[in-house]
Amino acid sequence: NMQFTLYNFPIDASIKDESGLPWGCSVQPFAPLSEHQQTDAESAGVGSVRLGDVARCSNCFGYINRHAVFQRSKWRCPLCQVSNAVPAESRYASLVARAHLPELRHALLEFDADADVDATDAPAAASGGDGAAADEQQRQQPVFVALVDVTGGCEWIELAKKSVLAAVEALPEECLVGLLTISERLGVYDLGSTVPHVRHLPLPASAADPPPMPLGLLAPLFVRLGTHKASVLAAIESLHSQQPTQLPAAAAEPELLGLGAALTALVDYIADEPRYKHGRLLALLQARPTLGDGAVPLDTCHLCPPSAAFYRGLATAACDAGLCIDLLCVGTRLAYVTPHLPFDSLTADGAAPLSAGDGADSLGLAAVHWLCTYTGGTLLLYSRASAGNMPHDVYRLLSRPMAFQCLLRLRTPPSVRATVLSPVQPHGTFADLLQLAGCDSFKSLTFEFDFVSPDGFAGQQSEAAPVVQLALSCAYFCPVRRRLRRVVRVHTVVLGIARSPQEVYEKADASVIVSLMARKLLTPVVEKAMPISEARLVAQDWLVVLLSHYSQYMARLASRPIGKSSDVSFSRYPNLKNLTRFVFGLIKSSLLSSSTPPPADVWIYLNSVYSNLAPSLLQRAIYPTMSSWGAPSILSSPSVNLSASGLSTSTCRLFVCDALFMLVMFYLAPSTEPTSQEPPPLFPPAKDSTPLFPPAKDSAIRLTLDALKKQRPTTPLVVMCRAGSAEQRLFDALLVEEPTPAGGTFAAFVDELHAELAKLLPSLPSPR
Secondary structure, eight states: OEEESBSEEESSHHHHHHHOOOOEEEEOTTOOOOHHHHHHHHHHTGGGSOGGGSOBOTTTOOBOOTTOEEETTEEEOTTTOOEEEOOTTSTTSOHHHHTTOGGGTOSEEEEEOOTTOOTTOSOGGGOTTHHHHHHHHHTOOOEEEEEEEOSSOHHHHHHHHHHHHHHHHHSOTTSEEEEEEESSEEEEEOTTSSSOOEEEEEOOSSTTSOOOOOGGGSSOSOEETTTSHHHHHHHHHTOOOOSOSSOOTTOOSOOOOOHHHHHHHHHHHHHTOGGGOSEEEEEEESSOOOSSTTOOOSOTTOSSOTTHHHHHHHHHHHHHHTEEEEEEEEOTTOOOOOTTSOTTOOOTTOOOOOOOOOGGGOOOHHHHTHHHHTTTOOEEEEOTTTGGGHHHHHHHHHHSOEEEEEEEEEEOOTTEEEEEOSOOEEOSSSTTOEEEEEEETTOOEEEEEEESSTTGGGGSSOOOOOEEEEEEEEEEEETTTTEEEEEEEEEEEEOEEESSHHHHHHTBOHHHHHHHHHHHHHHHHHHSOOOHHHHHHHHHHHHHHHHHHHHHHHHHHTTOOOOSOOOTTOTTOGGGTTHHHHHHHHHHSTTTOSSSOOOHHHHHHHHHHHHHSOHHHHHHHHSOEEEEEEETTEEEESOOOSSHHHHHTOSOOEEEEEOSSEEEEEEEEEOSSOOTTSOOOSSOOOOOOOSOSSOOTTSHHHHHHHHHHHTSSSOOEEEEEEETSTTHHHHHHTOTTSOBTTBOOHHHHHHHHHHHHHHHGGGSOOOO
């Protein structure tokens, strides 16, 4: 799935600069095929085609596609416009046969990669013996390893047990599994034993201490789940806390946790074993690393700590070894959080207020998160109140199809240069080739485009439309099909050319634009320690500059002098009307808010979520989507502004607010609960006696909620509340356009934009 900020590519750099809009795309390399695409693939017989028989350009090595132009015994590559020979014995030699070839009929294709496939997506001459290696990997089964932090109390251990048991239930019996524990020692379970047996290896406290025994010298770490399932379950049940039952009153030091040394030993073992090149590690943590390499200091306010370099290097080694790392963490002093909930909000179950925590409560995610960021894994952070969702999320995570050993290349026209903004490892040998140890259907990557020269497309000889092609080579594992197979997915998209800013604006996508801008803003905060306040100012300045470009062009289009005011809602272009609101939501979110910043762990978690989301889901995170319902089975409006006036002017009393982490059904009818201790709501409840709330489970509104839950990567918090109830505070916090502790109103933001433009516009040259 590829989505572009501009579906009409600017013809040259001057048109791009004049429009003021960012240029790039968001891709979901392993997005599930739609039913229509699956039907097309089956009817076209894609699975029966050897990928080695699919033609590739001799110049750019792009795959032949439906936009190729055939001329006698040649075909012209739509990517680079170079002509390629069509041999007489080729499957493309016959005009009649070409009409039925799947690669010439469909934009997105997924092929089974057989022994002659070049896994590096490079020219065949450079592949050497990679085909045999790919064929060998195809017969292997993936490895799943659980690494459990046992320094927590009994409540944490029980939660960890449930989560690992959920993982076992999600996995097919053919896969290989392993179980490790971590504290100041690394516990290695012998899952082949009928009686739970664990070998403890001391972890080094400093570089001067000897490393742990190589794991290859122990009993086999991984066993086939179907053969040893009883032993695996017994080993999980035997997990126990290594925290002392009676803690001394003066004890202030946390339990020692040697995460860095433990993971180094595991990565070294997997890297030395060719059998285990498709691995996934599920690390369950409730404390920060405090021992040896990778120990994280108590500086919770630093989003770019020195120890981050160690984990970035370890993540690189894990990616090279084929190990994808998922981190599931529980913060003991955090309440339920979403990007817009103020940190003094109550949780849905009335738990303790959200706390920024102190150094002792930090999990060190500012350093540790690189383990999943660089390997393609998932980072999940739970509060004490929401931790009960972890087993369910683990089951969902491992039940989804997964791509291992991913190699990805985005091909663009010769005049366009693509730069990846997402933190992804480049391939060590081939230029512009990216690698991920793992990738699921929710993983999204962001690319930015620029012209190689200012002439852009105007300097090329052909006037052919620009074409972009995404190629993904991976080992595809589906728990339902219970096998691992190497596939190559090719997606080709043809774009238009814009010869004026108007044509650029007409085909722009606001959600993809804000997705790209969020990545550009947040990456320097994590990688270069840019202050959050500076990123916030950059976001607002960018919007002001964009509006000034837009105002200049609109004045030129109308042949009038440029004024002191601007159309901040892009009213002439409906596709951009929400762009200002999206930027406002991003600025007001917890990541960029001018209010008290969240704990570093929460900030890193939200940033990790943002960086992996597709634009449609990211938009819900920064500016929730609210719909109004005339009745439980009647949708009145799919989009309502997130303000009290938007609700008060609606004739409906039933609303659904989708904020990604939270789904709220709100009913504008008074609650019978006492509310004397609650602050006054943003708007008074209507006096209404409309029947049954919550609505019936088979009503359209409840079915909509159920469908939205399934579209989320993790289990969202679902709240159904009436006006005047305690839970209304959760709904009020999602009305982003109203004043909250995170910032002012949208109306005040617009006034500020007008004030900035009134200063800037008169200084700009008059349109010609």
